[in-house]
Amino acid sequence: MFRLQPSIQNKVRAGYYICLALIVVVSILNYLDLKRIDKKIAFSLIISDLFDTTLEMRRFEKNYFLYRDKEDYAENLRFTEKAEDIIRQNKEAIKGLSIKADVYAMETDIREYKLLMQKYFRLDKTLNPIEAYDMEGRVRVKGKKLVTATEAISVAERKYIQSLIVSSRRVLIASVIFLIVVGLITGQYLSRMVVRPLKQVENSMQRIAEGRFDTLSIESPDREIVSLSNAFSKMIKELELRQMKVIIQSEKLISLGTMVSGITHQLNNPLSNISTSCQILHEEIEEADIKYKKELLEQIEGQVERAKTMVHSLLEFARKKEFKAKPLPLKDLIDDTVRLLQGDIPTNVEIGTDIPEDVWIIADKQRIQQALLNIIKNSIDAIPDEGQIFISATENNETKTVEIKIQDTGTGIEPEHIATIFEPFFTTKGEEKGSGLGLFVAREIIEEHSGVIEVSSAPNRGTTFSIKLPLKET
Numbered sequence: 001m002f003r004l005q006p007s008i009q010n011k012v013r014a015g016y017y018i019c020l021a022l023i024v025v026v027s028i029l030n031y032l033d034l035k036r037i038d039k040k041i042a043f044s045l046i047i048s049d050l051f052d053t054t055l056e057m058r059r060f061e062k063n064y065f066l067y068r069d070k071e072d073y074a075e076n077l078r079f080t081e082k083a084e085d086i087i088r089q090n091k092e093a094i095k096g097l098s099i100k101a102d103v104y105a106m107e108t109d110i111r112e113y114k115l116l117m118q119k120y121f122r123l124d125k126t127l128n129p130i131e132a133y134d135m136e137g138r139v140r141v142k143g144k145k146l147v148t149a150t151e152a153i154s155v156a157e158r159k160y161i162q163s164l165i166v167s168s169r170r171v172l173i174a175s176v177i178f179l180i181v182v183g184l185i186t187g188q189y190l191s192r193m194v195v196r197p198l199k200q201v202e203n204s205m206q207r208i209a210e211g212r213f214d215t216l217s218i219e220s221p222d223r224e225i226v227s228l229s230n231a232f233s234k235m236i237k238e239l240e241l242r243q244m245k246v247i248i249q250s251e252k253l254i255s256l257g258t259m260v261s262g263i264t265h266q267l268n269n270p271l272s273n274i275s276t277s278c279q280i281l282h283e284e285i286e287e288a289d290i291k292y293k294k295e296l297l298e299q300i301e302g303q304v305e306r307a308k309t310m311v312h313s314l315l316e317f318a319r320k321k322e323f324k325a326k327p328l329p330l331k332d333l334i335d336d337t338v339r340l341l342q343g344d345i346p347t348n349v350e351i352g353t354d355i356p357e358d359v360w361i362i363a364d365k366q367r368i369q370q371a372l373l374n375i376i377k378n379s380i381d382a383i384p385d386e387g388q389i390f391i392s393a394t395e396n397n398e399t400k401t402v403e404i405k406i407q408d409t410g411t412g413i414e415p416e417h418i419a420t421i422f423e424p425f426f427t428t429k430g431e432e433k434g435s436g437l438g439l440f441v442a443r444e445i446i447e448e449h450s451g452v453i454e455v456s457s458a459p460n461r462g463t464t465f466s467i468k469l470p471l472k473e474t
Contacts, residue, residue, distance in 0.1 A: 007223040011193055015186045022182055026175040033171060037164050043093055044157045046086060051150040053083040058143045061117065065136055073121050080114045083146070094153070106149055113142040201229070274300050325362050325449065327472045330393055330402065331355040333365065337372045338391075341380075349383050351376075354392040359402055360472035363449050368469075371445040374438035375406050375465050382410030382463060395471065401451075404467040413457035421455065 060076035063069065087094065087106055094103050116139045120132075127135065277300045334355050345351060361368075379389045387409040394403045413421060424440040446453045450470055457463035 009223075011190060015190055019179075019183060019186060022179060026179060030168070030172055030175060033168050037161065037168055040157075040161050040164060043090070044154075044161055046090055046093075047150070047154050047157050050083060050086045051147075051154040053079050053086065054143075054147045054150045057083060058147055061139065061143055068124065073117070076117060077114070080110065080117065083150075084110050084114070106146065109142055109146055109149075113139065113146060116142060274304065325364050327360050328363055328365055328368075329357075330359040330361050330404070331357055333361075333363075333368065334372070334391055334393075334404075337369050337376070340369070341373065341376060344377065345380060346383075348386040349380055349389060350387075351389045351391070354390070356393060356395070359393055359395055361402055361469050362472050363469060367445045368449065371442040371467075372404075372406075374442040375467075378438055379406060379408035379410060379463065379465075382408055382412070384411065397471075399468075400471050400473070401468045402471050404469065406465045406467075407462060408464075409462045412459045412461050412463055413455070414459055418455065418457065422453075 057076055057079040060072045060079065064072040064076055084107075087103065087110065091103050091107075094106075116135065120127075120135050120139060123135075124132070277297075331353075334353055338351055338353065341351075376389065376391075383389075389406065389408045392405050392407075394405075395401075396403065422439050422443045424437060443453050446467055446469070452468050454466045455463065456466070
C-alpha cells in the first residue's frame with residue numbers, strides 16, 4: 001500500500017490541509033445555519049404580511065359597519081382575498097411553524113368571514129337592526145379570531161427567529177473556539193515534531209562550535225532532518241579528519257624540534273672525528289705510511305655515512321606526504337626510530353630491542369614512526385631516575401598480526417587514568433612538558449593502519465604499551 005515518506009513538508013502540508021478542511025466544514029455549517037435563518041426571516045415577512053392584511057381587513061370592516069361605504073367593503077374584500085391567497089400559497093410552510101397552527105381552521109374561518117361579509121353586504125338594506133347587529137357580531141367574532149391566530153403566529157415566529165439568531169451566535173463562537181483549539185493543537189504537534197529536531201540540530205551545532213565533534217544523533221524519521229543530519233555528520237567527519245591532520249602535523253613538528261636538537265648534538269661526534277682525521281692527514285701528508293692514511297680515510301668515510309644516515313632519517317621523518325602504506329622491515333623501522341631519539345634519551349635511560357629480522361609490516365613509515373616516537377618519548381618521560389625501555393615484537397601467524405610491546409620501568413599510570421590517557425589534551429606532565437596529544441595521535445595513527453593499541457600499568461611498576469599491526473602478506 002502506498003505510504004508517504006515522513007517529512008517536515010508532508011507534516012506541514014497535512015496540518016495545513018486539516019486546518020483548511022476544518023475551516024471549510026465550519027464555514028459550510030455556519031452558512032447553512034445562516035441560510036436557514038434567512039429563509040425563516042423571509043417567511044416571517046410573509047407571516048407579518050398576513051397579520052397586517054388581517055388588521056387591514058378588520059379596519060375596513062369596522063369602517064363599513066360605521067359608514068356603509070361601498071369602497072370600504074371593496075377594500076375589506078380585497079384584503080380578505082389577499083389573506084386567503086397567502087394562507088393557500090404557504091399552507092405547508094405554516095404547518096411546519098414552531099407554533100402548531102390549524103391551517104384548515106384558518107382557511108375555514110376566513111372563508112366563512114368572507115361569506116358573512118358578502119351576505120351582510122347583499123342584505124344590508126333588508127335587514128332589521130336586530131338582524132344586522134347579530135350578523136355584525138358574527139363577522140366581528142370571525143375577524144377577531146383570524147387576527148388573534150395570525151398575531152400568535154407572527155409573535156411566535158419572531159421569537160423563534162430570535163432564538164435561531166442566539167443559537168447561531170453561539171455556534172459561531174463555538175466554531176471560532178474550536179478552530180483556535182485545533183490550531184493550537186496542530187501548532188503544538190508541529191512544534192514537537194518539527195521544531196524539536198531542529199533544536200537538537202542547533203544544540204549539536206553549538207557543541208561543534210565549542211570544538212566537540214560528536215556525531216549527530218537526532219531522533220526523527222523526517223526526510224529533511226535525516227538528510228541534514230547525514231550532511232552534518234559527513235561535515236563533522238571531514239572536520240575531524242582535517243583536525244587530526246593538523247594535530248598530527250603539530251605533534252610531528254614538536255617531535256622534529258626535539259630530534260633536530262638531538263641530532264645536532266649527535267652530528268658533532270662524526271664531524272669531530274672527520275675534523276681530527278683530516279688534521280692528521282694534513283700534518284702527515286708527506287709521510288709514506290699509505291696504510292695508515294687509508295685507515296684515516298676509511299674512518300672519514302664511515303663518519304660521513306653515519307652523518308648521512310642521521311640526516312636522511314631526519315629528512316624522511318620531516319617530509320610531508322600523503323598516507324601510503326607499503327611493506328616495511330620492522331627491525332629497521334624500530335632502529336631508525338630509536339636513532340632519531342638518540343639525542344633525546346637521557347644517560348640514565350637505557351633502550352633495548354628484540355625485533356626479529358624477518359618480520360615485515362604494512363605501514364606508512366613516516367606516520368608509524370610518529371606513533372612509535374610518541375610512545376617511546378612518553379616512556380622516557382615516565383622514568384624520573386635510572387630505568388630501562390625494552391621494545392620487542394612477536395608474530396601471530398593465525399591472526400596475521402605482529403604485536404609490538406614497549407615496556408618501561410617508570411612510575412606507571414594511576415588506575416583512574418588508564419581509560420583516559422588516549423583522550424586528546426589529557427596529560428599529567430604539566431603544560432610546560434606536554435600538550436596531551438602524543439598518545440592520542442599515536443592511537444589515531446595505529447587505528448589508521450587497521451591496528452589496535454592497549455596499555456597495562458600499575459603505579460611504581462612501569463607501563464607496557466601493546467601495539468598490534470597487520471603483517472605483510474607472503
